[in-house]
Amino acid sequence: MIKALRGTYDILPPETTLWQKVEQKTRELFASYGYGEIRTPIFERTELFTRSIGEATDIVEKEMYTFQDRKGRSCSLRPEETACVVRACLEHKLLNQQGKIHKFFYIGPMFRYDRPQAGRQRQFNQVGVELFGSYSPFADAEVITMMVRFFELLGLKNVSVNVNSLGDKESVENYKDELKKFIQPKLGDLCPDCNRRFEKNILRLLDCKVPSCKEVFNSPEMPVITNSLSNVSREHYETVLSALKDVNVNFVEEPGLVRGLDYYTETIFEITHNSIGAQDALGGGGRYNNLVKEIGGPATGAVGFAIGVERLILVLKQLDIQAEDCKDxxxxxxxxxxxxxxxxxxxxxxxxxxxxxxxxxxxxxxxxxxxxxxxxxxxxxxxxxxxxxxxxxxxxxxxxxxxxxxxxxxxxxxxxx
RNA sequence: GUGAUUGUAGCUCAGUUGGUUAGAGCGCCUGGUUGUGGCCCAGGAGGCCGGGGGUUCAAAUCCCCUCAUUCACCCCA
Structure with missing residues (x-):
């Protein structure tokens, strides 16, 4: 018998009605914030992802479905959508008018060659948004709010909203240096993974789960990223937080929050739910002010997020949230x-x-x-x-x-x- | 990529120290009603015991390999 490939699966009725509900609410809510739907190809030139997500990230290093087409070009199934949307914007010259805001939402399958487990598969679906053309902290706040309201609209209470700021490029570099100086002498006390992270992506140390490592990081001398922010970044971050309070979005500042893609700057955030196992992030995102320029476009402020639909569906099922009844x-x-x-x-x-x-x-x-x-x-x-x-x-x-x-x-x- | 776990009927699972024809519950089908569902009763269909190799007189059961599942790590949605 031929079966679906590892990490892929079929969605059958009646479960599809729950998916339809999620899709319908997505279109409804995001449209009410002025976002329009964008649909991009499911595969792109590999280079788009290596340049945007980062050569040294896990996604690029070991999780991409990469193949050569018949003319020998290296292509990859999209592992995430942000880079694709940026590419589309540049191709259609949408970002050349300074100050013009563009808002997109998308919904569709992504591909990562990972080992499957609860809340993780090789082909999975994301809904997400990207906002281009603003550096305003209020854009960050609105995007985070929209994400929270999306979950609420689907009947989901008790989501945890974690936020952090990486600051601008200099702030991060300064912090990384500080962190290196602090950690270097203590490497012997840290787990093998942390030793690897120290070389590869030192920020990832922050969310290590090994108790002995945590102990080291809990020391009072441990540098905290939000203390390394430049004045401009600090002000940006504080405005985001106060704006969130204005709209009554509950959040927790989480200085250990780090994201796995290289392009993030300033505000980053993640929404989790405690009922779906180890992979508890329902969605995450942040600002990426350098990405558009790095891919060859004009300097453009941008912010966005992505939500894992499979994980969302897991929570909905757990809470016994149903799609509306069908007709007689x-x-x-x-x-x-x-x-x-x-x-x-x-x-x-x-x-x-x-x-x-x-x-x-x-x-x-x-x-x-x-x-x-x-x-x-x-x-x-x-x-x-x-x-x-x-x-x-x-x-x-x-x-x-x-x-x-x-x-x-x-x-x-x-x-x- | 690493570690562990589990593969027996459509589903959830039994199956003794290897020993006849592999079972149960639920579901499905048929009948009990010449044209009436659910409840009840009776009967029935449905399994190369994940796949391959080995040990043995004999393998669902023991050994090896492989594929897949689930969970966790890494990482991420």
Whole structure:
């Protein structure tokens, strides 16, 4: 038997209705903030990702689905969407008018060659937004607010909002130097992973879970990133926080919060939920003021986030949040061959009135058909055998009350409206 | 990439120290009602025991390999 590849999976009805709900709320809410939907290709030149996400990141180093096309170009399935959106903006010259704001949201599959586990698969879906053309801290605050409101709209309470600031390029570099000086003599006390991080991406030390490492980092002399911020970055960050308070978004400042992509600057944030296992980040994002320029565009302030839809669905299921109920089902029983033919027409009439009508296609016993009607949760059953046909009637049974009544054929659709 | 875990019916799982024809519950189908569902009763269908190799008179059971699942690490949504 051929099965879906590792880390990929099918979404079947009725679960798809929950996905449809998420998609519908996405379009609704993001549009109300003035965002328009963008759709970009699912694969791009590999270079786009290596340059934006960072050569040394895990995503680029070991998680990309990379292949050569027939002309020998290196292509990669997109592991995230921000770089793709930036590319599209540059290609369509959208960012050349200074001061013009562009807001996009997207929804679609991303690909990372990871080992699957709870809340992580190789093909997964993200919904996200990107805002271009502003350096304002209020843009950051609005984007974070939008993310929180999105979860609330889906009935999700108790999400944790963590925020931090990396500051501008100089602030981060200063902090990294300080951190190196502090950690260097203590490397012997740290776990092997932390020793590796020290070389590769020292900021990642901050969210190590090993207790002995945490002890080192909890020392009073441990440098804190928000203390290394330049005046401009500090002011930016504080404005973001105060604006969040203005709109009553609860958050926690988390100086240990780090993101895995190289392009972030200034504000970064993450939303987690404690009910879905180790991979508890529902979404995350931040500002990326240098990325557009690095990819060859004009210097452009930008901020955005991405949400993992699979993880979101996990939480929704856990909280037993359902999609809206579907419409009443009308099942048309076929007593004989003639009825199968008639029901095609009757069902057509019902559906033209916006009703949901289901018929059988082969001659089964009435008992079997009733059982099927019951199994699919039909609210009404329409029956028409010899007796009814003789008088241009149908019999309608209400499956909840068991009550039956006779209805003239011409009034059939009207009966359900 | 690392560690652990589990693969037996559509689903959830039993299956003794290797020993006849591999079981249960739920679900499904049929009948009990010449044209009536749910509840109940009776019957039935459905398994190369993940795949391959080995040990043995004999393997779902023991050994090796492989694929897959789940969870965690790394990392991230």
């Amino acid at each position: 089902i009308i099942y048309l029983v076929s007593f004989d061959e003639e009825a199968i033919r008639e029901n095609l027409v009757f069902a057509d009439e019902l559906r033209k009135k916006g009703l949901t009508a289901i018929t059988g296609y082969q001659k089964l016993s009435v008992k079997a058909q009733m059982r099927q009607a019951n199994n699919i949760g039909a609210k009404f059953v329409v029956m028409r055998g010899e007796n009814e046909r003789a008088q241009e009637f149908v019999k309608v049974k209400n499956m909840e009350s068991g009550e039956e009544k006779v209805v003239a054929v011409k009034d059939l659709a009207q009966n359900f409206v």
